Amino acid sequence: MTSISLRRAALFAALFLAWPATAAEPKPFDQASFAAAQSAGSPIVVEISAIWCPTCWAQKPIIEKLSQSPEYKDMVILTVNYDSQKDVVRALGARSQSTLIAFRGAAETARSVGDTDPGSVEALFKSTLAR
Numbered sequence: 001m002t003s004i005s006l007r008r009a010a011l012f013a014a015l016f017l018a019w020p021a022t023a024a025e026p027k028p029f030d031q032a033s034f035a036a037a038q039s040a041g042s043p044i045v046v047e048i049s050a051i052w053c054p055t056c057w058a059q060k061p062i063i064e065k066l067s068q069s070p071e072y073k074d075m076v077i078l079t080v081n082y083d084s085q086k087d088v089v090r091a092l093g094a095r096s097q098s099t100l101i102a103f104r105g106a107a108e109t110a111r112s113v114g115d116t117d118p119g120s121v122e123a124l125f126k127s128t129l130a131r
Contacts, residue, residue: 046103
């Protein structure tokens with residue numbers, strides 16, 4: 001590699017590492033992360049899904065697209081496995097998979113079950129933002 005190529009690579013790496021986050025990354029639900037996000041007053045969406053659920057699969061690309069929007073870059077998206085995290089499902093008061101629950105800190109702002117309409121899922125996301 002030439003010295004110019006090395007400088008370009010170093011510049012690219014520096015810019016990439018300094019680039020602000022523009023996407024929310026969905027993560028598996030764990031109580032500590034949820035509690036920390038609530039304490040911080042963060043916008044939160046909890047997605048309760050099951051691998052065998054066709055409605056859940058229809059929701060995933062909608063959530064993925066919204067998570068890429070700069071408007072939701074600070075969103076905490078936590079995914080609950082409906083089959084293996086029954087205690088969390090019960091604690092959140094959910095009755096089925098394909099449930100989306102929105103919070104602003106500790107306050108629940110919206111809830112939907114089986115919703116695959118991009119506009120209404122986005123409305124659920126928007127409900128978490130400060131007014």
